[in-house]
Amino acid sequence: MVSGPNFETIAEARMLLTLGCDCVGMSMVPEVTVAKHCGLRVLGLTLVTNKVSLDYSREEKVNHDEVLEICKMRAELLQKLVSTLIGRCQQNINTH
Ligand SMILES: O=P(O)(O)O[C@H]1O[C@H](CO)[C@@H](O)[C@H]1O
Numbered sequence: 290m291v292s293g294p295n296f297e298t299i300a301e302a303r304m305l306l307t308l309g310c311d312c313v314g315m316s317m318v319p320e321v322t323v324a325k326h327c328g329l330r331v332l333g334l335t336l337v338t339n340k341v342s343l344d345y346s347r348e349e350k351v352n353h354d355e356v357l358e359i360c361k362m363r364a365e366l367l368q369k370l371v372s373t374l375i376g377r378c379q380q381n382i383n384t385h
């Protein structure tokens with residue numbers, strides 16, 4: 290996790306990769322921290338939207354519009370996933 294609001298620099302991205310990170314975000318950890326503080330049980334779901342830049346010579350840079358575009362493309366799929374998960378949780382509650 291990085292605190293944002295900016296995306297990580299290439300140097301930071303390389304450091305995260307060296308540390309063994311597969312994925313990086315900004316929101317999940319603070320959101321989970323607040324939810325746990327409120328006594329909620331938490332399941333985190335993440336949509337990976339973009340590749341992090343690791344190379345100074347590459348032209349393309351990560352930007353928020355790209356993130357939003359991928360989110361829109363995957364919204365329906367995520368809605369189905371969440372609906373299925375909630376359905377299975379309800380089944381589990383009813384049978385136990
Ligand atoms: O950590 P995630 O959920 O990827 O969110 C972060 O990534 C997005 C940046 O495009 C912003 O919404 C920021 O809050």
Ligand SMILES: Nc1nc2[nH]cnc2c(=O)[nH]1
Nearest residue numbers: 291296313314315351356
């Ligand atoms: N830290 C970080 N958060 C993101 N959220 C969506 N894309 C990214 C990214 O490239 N880096």
